Amino acid sequence: MIGVTPPTYDPAAPTTATTLPIGAPATVRAYVVELLRRHRRAFLLLVTVNTVAVLASMAGPYLLGGLVERVSGQDGGGAGGREVxxxxxxxxxxxxLLVQAGFVRQVRLRGAMLGERMLADLREDFLVRSVGLPPGVLERAGTGDLLSRxxxxxxxxxxxxxxxxxxxAIGVVWAVLLLGGLVVTAPPLAPAVLLAVPLLVAGCRWYFRRxxxxxxxxAAGYASVAAALAETVDxxxxxxxxxxxxxxxxxxERRIKEWTAWERYTLWLRSVLFPVISVTHVTVLASVLMIGGVFVLHGWIGVGRLTTGALLAQMLVDPVGLILRWYDELQVAQVSLARLVGVREIEPDAGDASLAPGGRLLHADRVYFGYREGLDVLRQVSLQVPPGTRxxxxxxxxxxxxxxGRLLAGVYAPRDGRVTLGGAELSRMPAERVRSHVALVNQEHHVFVGSLRDNLRLARADxxxxxxxxxxxxxxxxxWARALDDGLDTEVGSGGLALTPAQAQQVALARLVLADPHTLVLDEATSLLDPRAARHLERSLGRVLADRTVVAIAHRLHTAHDADVIAVVENGRITELGNHHQLVAVDGAYAALWRSWHG
Structure with a gap:
């Protein structure tokens, strides 16, 4: 039953929805230390300001205890003591109070500034690391997991x-200073606080083990929900x-049910912890008052010290509650942080910086590749694409x-065999160097928020x-671009002008023209255009792409008709190779496709 035991299904099941790793505790700790090191000055300033604020807050109990001590020591002349x-x-x-108020304001301000700066660093680190990952890793991870992260x-x-x-940090400093103040001002009462420690430790141990x-x-359950919804919509x-x-x-519905089951379970864990904390608070104050009362009756301490000790013990409620509350929040945050930091455990696509192509010949030599272990999608594929070939x-x-196509573009590395450009193995070259020679354009195009000019200059900033x-x-x-009111300065993307899918595809192809690679892999690059417009665009591109090597995944066979060489791929193998007229004459698989498409 949910609320007493965890869901009976395998807790690890949702995590199989992602291929991006979860950061190990050592990785998370190392990153947290790195963040604190970056912001050590701001952190030390926060601790210092908080120390002053706590010391100022302790002045009230100390002064009140002294006043009670002096008043109780008068022989019926309490009024005289008050007047003095x-x-x-x-x-x-x-x-x-004024000092405390001023420094508490500084504590909140400095804490908020420190938190925002660390959050900005975290976002930037995740984005930079994700962009530097091998493209194949990101593709296999899918949109759901990456989006949820x-x-x-x-x-x-x-x-x-x-x-x-x-x-x-504030709560820890606060609690330590209050305990220190209790030891200094009322030493006999300090052990009374420890009576609540076993209950608090037992409750927290039970909670934090689960x-x-x-x-x-x-978190993994939510990621699996996001993945299912994103895949269904796409x-x-x-x-x-x-x-x-x-x-x-x-x-x-099944994944939502699993996710909400874990939500209910974590809610039940908190519903057990919070009453334990409340009982701990009552125990601390009650033990100080009862033990302190006995000490006063025996004359071991004065009423003033008991007053100061009771007030300081009461003040411990806030920092202890603060620590436990935010530590619980950090349990959720730690999971999210581990998911974000997990990308640091993937080796970046550094490649061999000394490796450079010695020409433009694209060659696949006995290539095997599969997305899953033991299941090859491509088997013993060999292919040579001379420079300038279509x-x-x-x-x-x-x-x-x-x-x-992705293997020829250097996105994936073959399981066995080699894919080379000018004799240099693509999978061993740095990603930036590969992209400077070979570009992949598919049917998925993104319009970034900004001007049309900025979107185009992504390919070449100058x-x-x-x-x-x-x-x-x-x-x-x-x-259509010249018809825009602001021309190249027109804001596009979310919040700006919404480009049609065909226009977004044209912007992506314009980036390709600006990038000017010598080898192109086009995977349904004109699929979002109607056939007549696509045919016209391909003729226009033909003039621009002259003398370039072009590998086109052809779903419209007029693209194959115009190619220099056609490779027919069936069941992960190349079964036919030649130009249009040769393959039609052979009357094999390509001829059957041509008759079916051409009527």
Whole structure:
């Protein structure tokens, strides 16, 4: 039953929805230490300001205890004692309040600033590290897991970084100083506080033995929900075409049920911990008052010391509650941090900086590749693409055309065999060097928030306006671009002008023209255009891409018709190789495809 035991299904099951790793505790600790080292001055300033604020807050109990001690020591003349000491005590008390108020404001301000700076560092570190990952790793991870990390996990961490880390430091300093003050002002009462420690330790030990794994499963469960929903939305047309709606809904409902089960379980854990904390607070105050009362009756301490000790013990409620509250928050944050820091455990795609192509010959030599262990998508594929050749990859869906294209573009590394450019192995070259020679353009295009000019200059930052217009003209996009009110300065993307899918595809192809690589891999690069517009665009691109090596995954066979060489891919192998007329004459698989498509 949820609320007493964890969900009966395998807690590790949701984590299989992702291929991005979760950071090990050592990795998380190392990153936290690194963050604190970066901001050590701000952290030390926060601790110092907090120390002054706590010391000022302790002045009230100390002054009140002294006043009670002096008043109780008068022989019926309590009024005289008040007249002598009351004005000074009130003045010192008000001064302490002013100092405390000023420094508490500084504590909150410095804590918020420190948290925001660390959160900004975390976001930037995650983005930089993610962009530097091998493209194949990101593709295999899928959009759901990556999206949940950069959104949900960052949101969960935002509160922790802004408040939990500074507040936890404040709470620890606060509790230590109050305990120190209790030892100094009323030493006999200090052991009374320890009576509540076993209860607090037992409750926290019970909770924190269960909470981390529960929060990890909760986070993984949410990631699996996000992955299922994102995949269903992205492949909406496929789901409708194959009538998979009920199956996808059932999958989403099952994953939501698993996620909410973990949510209820973690809520139940907190519902046990919080009453334990409340009982601990009552125990601390009650033990100080009862033991202190006995000491006063025996004359071992005065009433003033008991007053000071009771007030300081009461003040311990706030820092202890603060520590436990934010430590619990950090249990959630720690899981999100481990998910974000996990990308640091993947080796960046550094490659061999000394490796450079000695030419433009693209060669796949006895290549094997599979997305899963023991299941190859490509088997013993060998192919040579001389410089300036236009190669079309054709074949039925699922034959391995796009996979072969990504291998030729250096996105994936073969399991066995070699893919080389000018004799240099693509998988061993740095990603930036590969992209300077070979570019991959597929049907998924992103319009970034900013001006149209900024979107184009992603390919080449120093491009002038004349070059930008020329690139747009090369892909037949200058017509609609010149019709925009602000031209290249038009804001596009989220919050700006929404480009149509076809326009976004043209912007991506214009970037390709600006990047000017000598080898291109085009995977359905014109799929979002209607056939007539796609044909016209491909003719325009043909003039721009002259003398370049082009590998086109052809779903429209007129692309294959115009190619120099056609490779027919079936069941992960190249079964036919030649130009259009040769393959039609052979009357094999390509000829059958051509007759089917051409009628």
């Amino acid at each position: 000491h009351l004005p000074l005590t009130v003045a010192l008390f008000l001064l302490a 950069i959104t949900t996990d960052i949101d969960r961490l935002a509160n922790a970084m802004r408040e939990a880390v500074p507040q936890l 909470a981390p794994s529960a929060y990890r499963s909760e 492949a909406g047309r496929t789901v409708e075409a194959h009538r998979l709606g009920d199956r996808r809904v059932a999958l989403s 190669l079309a990859l054709v074949g039925p869906s699922g034959a391995g055309k796009s996979t072969l 491009a002038g306006d004349a070059e930008l217009w020329a690139a747009l003209g090369a892909v037949d996009a200058d017509g």
